[in-house]
Amino acid sequence: MAPPRLTVVPSLQDLPAPATTPEQLDSIKAQLDLVLLALEAIANLGSEAMLQAAEELNLSEIISDRVSLWRLRQSNPLRKSSGGRKKLDIEEARALVLISAHLATHHQAIIRQAIECLEQLTEQGKPPYAAALLGDYLDRFCNFYEERMAESDAAVPELTDLALKLLIDLLFYGSNGGRRRLWLALLDRAQAGTTES
Numbered sequence: 001m002a003p004p005r006l007t008v009v010p011s012l013q014d015l016p017a018p019a020t021t022p023e024q025l026d027s028i029k030a031q032l033d034l035v036l037l038a039l040e041a042i043a044n045l046g047s048e049a050m051l052q053a054a055e056e057l058n059l060s061e062i063i064s065d066r067v068s069l070w071r072l073r074q075s076n077p078l079r080k081s082s083g084g085r086k087k088l089d090i091e092e093a094r095a096l097v098l099i100s101a102h103l104a105t106h107h108q109a110i111i112r113q114a115i116e117c118l119e120q121l122t123e124q125g126k127p128p129y130a131a132a133l134l135g136d137y138l139d140r141f142c143n144f145y146e147e148r149m150a151e152s153d154a155a156v157p158e159l160t161d162l163a164l165k166l167l168i169d170l171l172f173y174g175s176n177g178g179r180r181r182l183w184l185a186l187l188d189r190a191q192a193g194t195t196e197s
Contacts, residue, residue, distance in 0.1 A: 038166035104174030
């Protein structure tokens with residue numbers, strides 16, 4: 001009988017923790033929440049799946065229950081409600097990155113299937129809504145965005161583009177080294193944003 005395979009649980013220490021300004025943390029919070037929104041929409045996930053991922057990754061001390069998860073997600077400055085909002089610290093941001101990459105890995109099959117649909121439709125010159133899987137994802141994403149974000153006046157084509165970009169990103173975040181790729185992308189975007197402003 002083969003010995004059981006050891007699974008290495010990723011740790012916060014796998015991700016660098018550079019000094020960040022409050023503006024950069026705001027950018028990281030906003031982007032992370034959008035990644036989780038895309039995961040919810042493509043894999044039909046709820047907070048239970050995120051809490052289970054936190055447990056599997058030994059992150060329950062940071063994200064222990066629905067309330068702590070809700071408060072972390074409410075820290076996104078784009079969200080409508082400011083009630084219960086807290087400052088997200090770098091450790092919490094890294095925990096959400098590990099959870100996002102973990103969920104993207106677990107739902108890689110449906111993410112890959114959706115991307116293949118998108119490629120086929122693009123080749124055929126058809127809109128993404130022509131495939132049920134993509135249409136359902138886009139509808140859910142747009143509905144979630146409009147329900148939760150303060151800037152819900154975004155036009156549907158803009159939200160569709162954002163949803164498709166996030167879907168493609170999820171393919172990379174669920175691959176080998178995906179958690180590091182996601183974290184570095186968040187840091188790069190945050191630093192680029194503060195340089196431009």
